[in-house]
Amino acid sequence: MSDIDDAGSLPTHIRFSDEQAMLLDSAVAFCKERSPSLTVRGLLASETGYDPAVWDAIVQMGWTGLAIPEAYGGSGLPIGHLAVIAEPMGRPLLATPFTSTQLCIQGLVAGGSAAQQARWLPMLAQGTVGTVALFEEEGHWDLAQPQSRATVAGGTATLHGAKTLVTDAAVAGVVLVSVQVDGAPALAVLPTAGLAQGALQRETVIDETRRAYRLVLDGLTVPADALITGAAALAALAAMRTAAWLLISAECAGGMAGALDVIVDYLNTRTAFGRKIGSYQGLKHPSADILNSLERARSHVAHAATLLNEGDDAEVALRMAQVEAGDGLVFAGDRAVQFHGRFGF
Incomplete structure (x- = not known):
């Protein structure tokens, strides 16, 4: 152990x-x-x-x-x-x-x-990059209610609509795209090879450590057997949501730790009025708040991961991890900018 x-x-x-x-x-x-x-x-x-x-x-x-x-x-x-x-x-x-x-x-x-x-x-x-296209500009918060559609004729499914915030789409070999088929949620397994020029449009996002794209579906076709429908589609959507909650919460906890590393190093390096700035309560207390939030976030992530590994229901634990890690990272990043810029106190 x-x-x-x-x-x-x-x-x-x-x-x-x-x-x-x-x-x-x-x-x-x-x-x-x-x-x-x-x-x-x-x-x-x-x-x-x-x-x-x-x-x-x-x-x-x-x-x-x-x-x-x-x-x-x-x-x-x-x-x-x-x-x-x-x-x-x-x-x-x-x-x-x-x-x-x-x-x-x-x-x-x-x-x-x-x-x-x-x-x-x-x-x-073996290293092929994959991604998912689940979000739409006018989309419903429920992933099981996409506005994009797939119409099936013969052995071919034709896609209609557009997706937004498709991460890493330009380097992916395959995209799982949420669509409606006859009014029910489904997924299309879409290879990216041969996508029409202009189908992928780079989006501007706050976090430039990730690349996000708009994916225009109109006119794209896949074989009908590339669709995932019925209960299988609902299971796939639930699994992707679970994975997103877990991994992004864990990443946010890591980002919080990284921000705290930078903060602590700076507080122990810079001096003001003859003292290390880390000795001032106005900086110590928010730093302690970040550490407390980090500990809570890690605990929630670890608890959720344990439940998932044991096959138990982890939705509540995942939601708690998402809130704690996400809010904590925003707070840590904001304090890091303030402390380094001597602004906002």
Whole structure:
């Protein structure tokens, strides 16, 4: 057994299995080495937003296939293990299509047909990037009520509509697209090879460590057997939502830890009026608040991951993790800017 202190993290006592501890140790070391701040800034200006060499290394370590069944070239581990990797990725803002790919994988594992799984899961395990297209500009908050449609004629499904905030779409090999088929929720397994020019349009988002695109569906076609319908579609949507809550919450917890690292270093370096600025209560107290929020976020993420690994209902735990980690990261980032800029007090 191990705990998160072994990986050089902040004081908390979340226990891991030996397998999880090995994953955590390797993830912390890898992410710290491969994602220094200068590298992150350089990638912001790049076309794809990530380093393909880093992605290849992640694939070689087997992280992309951790939650893919062994029959398709993966490790067959439960999804909760992914959180052990996601938090260290968030701490130095490691830019990769890892989360996008895992959402695609979980959708296929939960709802894909045998043929769809046999075609795509081995490729995703071996490094093909996947993503999901679930959001629409005029869309409903419920993922099971998309406005985009697919009409089936003969053996072909024609897609209609548009999706927004499709992360990593420009480098993906496959996209799971939520659509309606005869008024019911469905998914289309859409290969990106051969997409018409203009089908992908780069979007401007606040977080430039991720690339997001608008995907125009009008006129795109897929074979009818590339659709996921009925109960399988609902299962796939639920699995993708679960994976998103878990991984993004873990990333946010990591980002909070990274912000606190920067804050503490600065408070112990800069002096004002003959004292380290970290000695002033106006800076100490918000920093302690960040640490408390980080501890809560990590606990919620670990609890949710444990429930998922044991096959229990984790929705409440995931929602709690999402709120704590998301709000905590916003607070930590805001305080980091204020402290460094000496503004806002």
